[in-house]
Amino acid sequence: MATVATGLTVWAVHSPSAGPSESKSSSVARDTKPVTKSVDALLQSALKRQTHQDFPGAAEDYRRILDLDPKNKQAWYGLGVIDQAYGRTAEARKDYDKALETDPRFTSALYSEAFMLRSSDPDRAIELLGRAAAIQPKAATVQLQLGQLLADRHRDDEAEQAFRRAVAANGRLLSQVPEEFRDAVSP
Template structure:
């Protein structure tokens, strides 16, 4: 499984178990595509990013509408420091599936400092397709806080912590007390 790590935020690719295409006909050689995807994933896991990139390109030669291959090609490009290529690959995945949360999230993280408005829009789309995406709420909170939209930022931080209480320590200090994790039902009933 490939991951994109930025700071302390990790978005794990879970899409490999899902169908690779949406709205497109099945690839001409599904067994070959599946085998190549598994091989590329192993190459990426062992940090052979150049080899993984070549293997994902082979997948795309067989199935140009494979959103997972485009997404993973973006992850590989990012791992090699080629941010512009990563963004282009995520865009290709999103042309195939506009709701592909992993691609939306990773592209948003890459654009957060250079184009925060676009990043916020991508994060909102990721949240719309995966409402409990805690790290997407957290990242959107960071963007809103940087724009001095405190109430909206607080709401996003609260949603992030509600979905994943372990993120509480990553919430900026001015918001931390206001977005504390909810007491569990056993604690609430102990009054």
């Protein structure tokens, strides 16, 4: 679980958040630059700590980021991954929802929350994966997971479409498509 927590967070954080453009000469741009640098440094520290499985230290860094930038989606997401790793699903869900309030198109939070809810709330998981699939239609893993949840809910036509999109994006996934759908979705 610790490896998953680290991998999900590192996957979600592609690069440090960008600060205001250097070309802006307003005092607002100058005043936010130190905060942006602090947030970036704390984010790198949190990722390093999480990679070394220092989850309490990483969580502390994420909370410090949120003190500086309460709408930092990466910090909310990081806390969600840590809470999920510790089995604190209610807290993780709140964290992911906070990340999604900041950026409703944050696919990492959509996918992680859906993955967490696939057993306990499959309809919500389908809704979240559907949103992620709409944002990134060629994300084969998202399509595959969506298809599996739809098939479990006996929504076969929708499942077939999701499996078809998954296989079109990555043909190697055909072997992971349930047998009853393979002929319909094979290239």
